[in-house]
Amino acid sequence: MKKILLFSAGIDSVCTLANIYDDADYFVYVHMGLPYQVTELKKAEKILLHFSEKFKLNLIDKFFPIYHDLYDFLEDADKVFIPYRNLLLILTALKYFHNDDLSILIGNTIDDRVHDNSKIFIDQSNKFFKATYDKRVSVGSLFSNYSKISMVRETIKTTKIDENDVEKLTFSCFNPIQNKECLSCNACFRKNVILYELGIFRPFYNSEILQYYAGNLNELSYDRKKTTKKYLERLSLKSLTRSI
Numbered sequence: 001m002k003k004i005l006l007f008s009a010g011i012d013s014v015c016t017l018a019n020i021y022d023d024a025d026y027f028v029y030v031h032m033g034l035p036y037q038v039t040e041l042k043k044a045e046k047i048l049l050h051f052s053e054k055f056k057l058n059l060i061d062k063f064f065p066i067y068h069d070l071y072d073f074l075e076d077a078d079k080v081f082i083p084y085r086n087l088l089l090i091l092t093a094l095k096y097f098h099n100d101d102l103s104i105l106i107g108n109t110i111d112d113r114v115h116d117n118s119k120i121f122i123d124q125s126n127k128f129f130k131a132t133y134d135k136r137v138s139v140g141s142l143f144s145n146y147s148k149i150s151m152v153r154e155t156i157k158t159t160k161i162d163e164n165d166v167e168k169l170t171f172s173c174f175n176p177i178q179n180k181e182c183l184s185c186n187a188c189f190r191k192n193v194i195l196y197e198l199g200i201f202r203p204f205y206n207s208e209i210l211q212y213y214a215g216n217l218n219e220l221s222y223d224r225k226k227t228t229k230k231y232l233e234r235l236s237l238k239s240l241t242r243s244i
């Protein structure tokens with residue numbers, strides 16, 4: 001059974017990596033041709049090297065050449081949301097390692113409300129592959145029962161990474177500027193919230209996104225609501241969150 005970590009460069013990926021460290025056989029990054037992935041891929045390679053010189057990223061590049069324009073997949077305003085992205089990545093890994101039994105780790109937490117980032121998705125995927133696939137495939141996540149902040153705290157407590165690593169060793173941005181996080185997209189906002197909880201403040205430059213979160217705090221899971229509110233208040237948006 002080959003153990004695979006589906007690796008982006010984000011906080012979930014890095015926390016999972018820090019925890020399994022020497023235990024994965026393959027780290028898989030799927031390049032789907034999205035603009036931000038050029039930078040993300042470079043960062044992902046660097047992060048792996050930081051953990052060990054022997055770690056190598058298995059890059060699956062241009063896996064779907066038939067989709068001349070990958071924006072066909074995308075449906076939100078930022079043109080970066082891919083429905084069932086995790087499923088797509090899992091199927092991609094199956095194609096790449098089709099001769100092996102696989103244990104595939106994805107990053108997810110209870111904060112994620114995306115349809116393919118839930119415990120139900122993981123359970124149902126396992127049932128589906130067991131019933132239909134000719135090799136053994138298990139899909140799992142180390143942090144299905146954790147909120148993002150509790151995952152990060154637990155990882156800091158039990159592995160080699162610290163608060164500064166969470167800032168410097170991870171990369172999540174939909175619109176990188178000169179290979180740096182833009183501090184004005186949704187991914188940057190979510191990372192800023194976590195960092196602030198760890199005592200690292202970074203500014204944020206997109207008032208539309210701030211207004212959105214301020215107005216929709218009640219939609220968030222318990223920990224995410226708490227941490228997001230705290231960060232918004234730090235940004236002096238007290239007036240926006242007062243009524244909540």
Ligand SMILES: [Zn+2]
Nearest residue numbers: 173182185188
């Ligand atoms: Zn960004």
